[in-house]
Amino acid sequence: MTLDMFIQHFFNALTLGSLYGLIAIGYTMVYGILRLINFAHGDIFMVSAYFVFFGIALLNLPWVAAVLLSIAGTAFFGVLVDRIAYKPLREAPRISALISAIGVSFFIENICLVLFTGVPKPMPRYDPLVTVMQLGGARILPLAIFVPAMTFILVAGLLWMLYKTPPGLAMRAISVDIETTRLMGVKVDRIIALTFAIGSALAAAAGIMWALRYPQIHPFMGVFPGFKAFIAAVFGGIGSVQGAMIGGLLLGFLEIMLVAFFPALSGYRDAFAFVLLILILFVKPTGLMGEKLEDKI
Amino acid sequence: MKYGKKIAAALLFVLVTAGAAMAADIVKIGVYLPVTGGNAIGGQLEWNGVKLANKETPTVLGKKVQLVFVDNKSDKVEAANAVKRLVEKEKVNAIIGTYGSSLAMAGGEVAEKAQVPMVGTSCTNPLVTQGKKFSFRVCFIDPFQGAGAAAFARNVLKAKTAACLIEVTEDYSVGLASFFERSFKKDGGQVVAKLNYQKGDQDFTAQLTEIISKKPDVLYIPANFAEGAIIMRQARELGAKFRILGGDAMDNPEIVKIGGQSVEGFSYTTFAYAPEMPNMNPTQKKFTANWRKAYTDKDPNALAACGYDAYMLILDAIKRAKSTEPVKIAAALAATKNFPGVTGITTINATHDAEKSIGIMQIKNGKRIFLTVVNPK
Numbered sequence: 001m002t003l004d005m006f007i008q009h010f011f012n013a014l015t016l017g018s019l020y021g022l023i024a025i026g027y028t029m030v031y032g033i034l035r036l037i038n039f040a041h042g043d044i045f046m047v048s049a050y051f052v053f054f055g056i057a058l059l060n061l062p063w064v065a066a067v068l069l070s071i072a073g074t075a076f077f078g079v080l081v082d083r084i085a086y087k088p089l090r091e092a093p094r095i096s097a098l099i100s101a102i103g104v105s106f107f108i109e110n111i112c113l114v115l116f117t118g119v120p121k122p123m124p125r126y127d128p129l130v131t132v133m134q135l136g137g138a139r140i141l142p143l144a145i146f147v148p149a150m151t152f153i154l155v156a157g158l159l160w161m162l163y164k165t166p167p168g169l170a171m172r173a174i175s176v177d178i179e180t181t182r183l184m185g186v187k188v189d190r191i192i193a194l195t196f197a198i199g200s201a202l203a204a205a206a207g208i209m210w211a212l213r214y215p216q217i218h219p220f221m222g223v224f225p226g227f228k229a230f231i232a233a234v235f236g237g238i239g240s241v242q243g244a245m246i247g248g249l250l251l252g253f254l255e256i257m258l259v260a261f262f263p264a265l266s267g268y269r270d271a272f273a274f275v276l277l278i279l280i281l282f283v284k285p286t287g288l289m290g291e292k293l294e295d296k297i
Numbered sequence: 298m299k300y301g302k303k304i305a306a307a308l309l310f311v312l313v314t315a316g317a318a319m320a321a322d323i324v325k326i327g328v329y330l331p332v333t334g335g336n337a338i339g340g341q342l343e344w345n346g347v348k349l350a351n352k353e354t355p356t357v358l359g360k361k362v363q364l365v366f367v368d369n370k371s372d373k374v375e376a377a378n379a380v381k382r383l384v385e386k387e388k389v390n391a392i393i394g395t396y397g398s399s400l401a402m403a404g405g406e407v408a409e410k411a412q413v414p415m416v417g418t419s420c421t422n423p424l425v426t427q428g429k430k431f432s433f434r435v436c437f438i439d440p441f442q443g444a445g446a447a448a449f450a451r452n453v454l455k456a457k458t459a460a461c462l463i464e465v466t467e468d469y470s471v472g473l474a475s476f477f478e479r480s481f482k483k484d485g486g487q488v489v490a491k492l493n494y495q496k497g498d499q500d501f502t503a504q505l506t507e508i509i510s511k512k513p514d515v516l517y518i519p520a521n522f523a524e525g526a527i528i529m530r531q532a533r534e535l536g537a538k539f540r541i542l543g544g545d546a547m548d549n550p551e552i553v554k555i556g557g558q559s560v561e562g563f564s565y566t567t568f569a570y571a572p573e574m575p576n577m578n579p580t581q582k583k584f585t586a587n588w589r590k591a592y593t594d595k596d597p598n599a600l601a602a603c604g605y606d607a608y609m610l611i612l613d614a615i616k617r618a619k620s621t622e623p624v625k626i627a628a629a630l631a632a633t634k635n636f637p638g639v640t641g642i643t644t645i646n647a648t649h650d651a652e653k654s655i656g657i658m659q660i661k662n663g664k665r666i667f668l669t670v671v672n673p674k
Binding site for chain 1: 463465490492493494495497498499500502503504506507510523526527530531534535536551554555557
């Protein structure tokens with residue numbers, strides 16, 4: 001392998017890994033607070049890409065405005081999913097909420113299939129981010145640098161919010177003990193809604209960047225990135241924001257480097273990700289950063 | 298009782314043969330196609346093609362050819378019933394049909410038991426003729442397109458090396474790629490890289506970086522249009538200069554919308570007939586002109602040509618067999634060599650599938666154009 005090829009693979013992996021990480025954070029936040037795997041997360045991710053598409057195609061919005069509208073719309077959509085599908089089950093056994101999550105996931109996919117048809121839609125291009133740059137022998141998109149940078153900023157902002165602001169404190173408190181937090185006078189439902197809003201907004205950011213990188217939008221586009229991000233979240237230690245980010249990056253690098261060093265195994269790329277999930281569950285069920293699972297979100 | 302059944306069967310047989318002998322001055326060709334239901338559009342085009350062929354050539358061996366039509370309603374059970382009616386009640390000498398591989402499989406079972414040859418129009422799934430003595434088809438099977446792409450790469454593009462990017466979870470993709478590899482190597486080319494991906498994948502950068510480092514002259518991607526368009530986009534973004542080829546699953550206008558500039562010059566295989574194709578041979582010219590006279594409201598297409606060719610192929614077999622007996626027609630069909638059809642020079646191979654010319658389409662200035670026709674070896 002030449003150095004140019006390695007640089008090429010490195011940036012491919014960095015982009016993919018950052019996107020996995022960004023989606024994984026949404027899983028980890030909801031899990032940290034409610035102990036619920038929000039299986040609809042991948043579909044919320046998909047909805048954000050459609051928001052951008054329709055913002056530009058139907059409302060003729062400029063690109064940046066469409067993106068902001070999409071992030072706001074997706075955050076609202078995430079809160080709506082919680083209100084309709086999870087809130088009524090807050091006191092029910094955890095398995096009920098999990099099954100509801102799976103149901104919501106299928107529901108969103110199929111309603112989108114009916115509304116938007118299964119024909120993939122092209123993601124509108126945003127030229128400053130997708131014009132190829134030459135870097136030595138490697139060719140990268142500005143997106144390959146923009147995505148990790150954006151992800152870093154968003155995660156830093158999220159950590160600041162969690163550790164330095166009152167709602168962040170409330171979130172961390174809920175993740176430890178929801179009932180006691182309620183007794184302390186915290187409006188728990190509002191904080192949970194905020195969690196879903198933030199998680200979904202991050203999914204929207206990831207969805208939009210994903211669709212810029214892989215420019216086709218269809219109702220099932222969230223399924224595989226959703227699975228992969230879930231693996232990343234478990235890998236990093238579900239419940240931990242930093243863990244989700246690290247898990248996402250590692251998964252991205254492992255997947256790309258598997259193909260880079262063993263081209264013959266390229267068909268096993270997805271299988272490899274799932275084997276990794278099983279191994280992690282066997283060897284270290286709490287994940288890389290999951291030691292102090294209880295007091296982190 | 299057992300003997301009774303056997304005697305009845307023998308009697309029936311005598312009656313059947315006698316019936317066929319009495320109707321010796323006409324040849325009956327049964328046609329079962331979907332002219333209603335989900336496959337109606339394709340079925341109607343093919344039926345019009347069959348009728349056009351019958352109008353052009355209404356006799357064979359001095360006998361009048363009578364078409365017996367049954368609508369299979371795009372339904373598997375109806376398809377089986379349609380063939381049953383054709384062989385038992387109408388006692389046809391041969392059968393044409395059908396559009397849709399699952400319909401052809403249902404009908405083929407019945408024709409097989411009755412020992413009446415059936416010529417499929419546009420059923421491209423390899424299973425249709427598998428293990429059947431009396432099922433044939435005038436179209437190529439899906440994977441055969443791989444051979445066409447290889448012929449185009451070697452003979453037209455003069456490519457020496459090729460790479461394949463295959464969707465391992467899809468029969469279609471694996472089949473096309475293996476035919477491509479076999480033909481490309483047979484023709485003296487070299488396959489330098491073969492990489493896989495799975496259904497639903499959206500990131501192909503790792504595979505493409507590897508392929509680009511091997512510097513192939515062409516990349517063959519027997520993909521669905523959705524994946525294909527992003528593969529091409531990512532390949533061009535990574536600086537790939539090679540030509541990219543694909544199969545008929547890429548025939549969708551959406552690829553230009555998704556792939557943009559990256560799909561420019563992309564070529565894919567399809568049936569070797571289109572009304573707008575350049576350099577038509579006399580058979581194709583005659584078919585196109587006659588169709589336009591007969592059906593002024595619709596353009597002819599490859600499906601219509603398949604219907605037409607299926608009829609002509611059966612007549613050709615009857616002529617060579619010098620007989621209208623179903624079993625002899627079947628034997629002659631199996632021996633078909635270099636039959637000049639509208640959809641290309643056709644040879645029926647050992648598995649009863651057509652090996653024939655393949656059309657090459659290309660994306661040029663964002664439009665699909667019919668580039669040329671190749672004859673795979």
